[in-house]
Amino acid sequence: MDLWQSLLACLYWAATWFLIGLFGVVLAYLCYVHYIHLKFDHIPGPPRDSFLFGHGPSLQRSMEDYKLIHDKFLEWSEKYGPVVRLNVLHRVSIIVTHPETIKEFLMSPKYPKDPYTYDLLFNLFGKRFLGRGLLTDTDHRHWYMQRRVMDPSFSHSYLVGLMDVFNEKAEHLMEKLRELSDGETPVGMHSKLNCVTLEVITTVAFGMQLNLLDGARSPFPHAISMILKGISHYVQNPYMQYLPQHRPFVKEVWDSLELLRSTGKRCIEERKRAVKNGEDVPRDILSNILKSAEQEGEYDDGLMLDNFITFFIAGQETTANLIAFVIMELTRQPEIRTKLQAEVDEVVGLKSDVTADDIGRLQYMNQVIKETLRLYPPGPGTSRWLSQEMVIEGIKVPGGVSVIFNTYIMGRMAKFFDDPLNFDPERFHPNAPKPYYCYFPFALGPRSCLGQVFAQMEAKVILSKFLQRFDFRHAPGQTYEIMDTGTLRPRDGAMCILTPRSESSKG
Template sequence: MLLRFGSVPVLVVSSAETAREVMKTHDTNFSNRPPFKAMSKLCYGCKDVTSSPYGEYWRQIRSIFVLQMLSNKRVRSFGCIREEEAALLVKRIEGCVDVLAPVDLRRLIEDLNGQVIFRSSFGRRYSETENGKKFLRLIRVFMGLVGEIYVGDFIPWLGWIGRVNGFDKRIDTTAKEIDQILESVIQDRQHLVKAKGKTEGEEQEEEDFLDILLQIYNQDASMDRDTVKALLVDVFVGGTDSISTSLEWIMSELLRHPRVMEKLQSEVRGVVKQKKHITQDDLEKMDYMKAVIKENMRLHPTFPLSPRLASKDVQIKGYDVAAGTMMMVNIWAIGRELVSWDDPDKFMPERFLNSSRDFKGQDFEFIPFGTGRRGCPGIRYATATMELVLANLMQKFDWNLPNGILPKHLDMTESSGIAPNKVVPLLALASHPQ
């Protein structure tokens, strides 16, 4: 479907077959992102992995993400952090059980995820400090700004409207405040390393993301300070709201489908048995849980649209696509395509059992993390957190809706924006298994 947003032609792709042509056959030609003003301003002139132009610089920083920050070994090294924060989540829910109070799952999951991201990035619970709380608020403002339509991106001569309606000021203020906090954190770490007498490149017992980036910064003259900050912004943008939102949607679908929840609880409790703590080995055995997560990502992809930009003229399915055309891959629609899915609007995790379909980018009818050169490098990190949190919620508690709400009446309205969440936060009653 070809639309025209001002002076920009926008081609919407809503089928797996066409997505394969765009993101595999012609992936190189569509490896750039559209130059949105908000992303450029908030990501240090597009120095981050998400929005930087395709080329040698992008290859270098993506390799840092894939090989050093988000490798399987590195994700496993953060396992203790995830387990500690999951145990604290369980304690907070138990406090609600004791007083028969509904659990605000959105708030608790957001708090847990914020702690995991801060500890993985900076090695401590910054989210308990004023600067930490402010930073998480700024990341949410960031997500709101990049999800807004800025008319100047599509009709350049109307760019002045951003100055009149306050959009430009909000971007400038948010970018400045994010930079101030990141600069403070970096300076604190550099002073700490100097005080301890660390030498350049000397490995620490437990490295966080900031350690990795500062080691590269100290050794590689081509990596500047803004790049360090831009990559840290990527970590928080990709790892906070997206994981929290997915977990809230999963719990919402389970509460709407008690049969699925019972089946999942049976699997989790059967694997873990009487053990107090869930291990990585336990999670590997939970096939139905993995199917539940996949089915949720099919119905509720974190980022429903994946924008690309045509670098040169190309032919797609016999149609001429001009250079400069914005390509919007509709991941939400592809996940509900009738040709690929039976009863696509139904929540049926069983469809993924005994199925080779996965979200690693090879199955184009199921690409919630994108695919190709611009696919999300944080799949392992996101799934590791979701699996552990969900397994704990299923093992430790039984769940029901409060105030006599029937499953079919649970409000599932989606918000607008780049990463839609539930309009109404999820409240649920937890109880100890009988």
């Protein structure tokens, strides 16, 4: 009996000290949160929803059902000014819409990417995702090594050699669209564009032929869709993988990620083996990167695989979204569409292939694409890390904070663009004033998007052929709303009714 009493007494005191210790830890954490509030509360911002969770509940509500958190950021930026504070637990982020500060941060290599945001994407629910690839690498020296390896494969001169692939895949899409262009059948343009851009990136980057437009069953489109949904949920709640009700969803994301990484690993290993054995290999981006990587001892297969995943997703998704947004917007801009078709008729005519010279002459299309990116940037923003105190627009911002720059916000603010919600390609006429560090759909400076030339060349080829062949209108009941699944895309899939253009309408 005495033994049991002694044991119970020990357990009682152990539990007591544990609770005292836990209380002490919680109290210390709450004191630290209070200290953070005192340190940053002089910066303008909306009232916190709660002491501990800060603005988290408002941000969570703004992301439900894949809604745009960027609209909430826009609302707060217009109300509180060019420097806006956000609190979530002990973390503080600053939204900045001040052009001079954007110039300072994005054009200089001394401000690294925000490690919290980009390190979060190293894994996805505990499985390696983008790792230390180009998009997520926060070490400038290491990133610069990667960029040196990649740059030759994304130069304009190299990409001109890919025009045959752009034309071949785009032509195949036109053939499939012609079968559906009866003036009655709604066509999901975004899903079709996803297929063609995925076929392009897998062909020119990795020598893979998926034949998606021919109805070949491939797990890749669904895998990419699941990963993008996974990113959206993961950013909102990185711990959902531990909750039983989310296990089926997390498992499907894991399986999708494993499919892409195993496919990438197999592609890289087979190509390296073929090169080593002196076999003929495709002259694609993978072969080019392997050649460049020989000069960089640090560029191992793990990094190459991280970038394989980045290209596979970003190289397909964002381009498809951009083209879908152009088509969606043109359905309510008949005058702009007519002018754009006239330019295509004049430059491309009845040719089946679009040349690199044609792309250079499609000035009005270039303006339309830029205006689309202003209102509908697939990648709406980026962030940098401020390690030391800095004064921004007269406001002292302490170091140790993430600074968010958002081209979606600035593209919709009247202080930067007159009548900002009006779609007007003349904003980007060669003689119009250039936006001053308030427009950066591909980011700016040394870490601007590697694939921006690739994406725009591909988009211009597809759009040229589409405008050359079809008239189109928005399908009844479809909205012009946007959804956020890690990138911005048309919520209703840019559903259109297609009609073949007559030869007479082409002049």
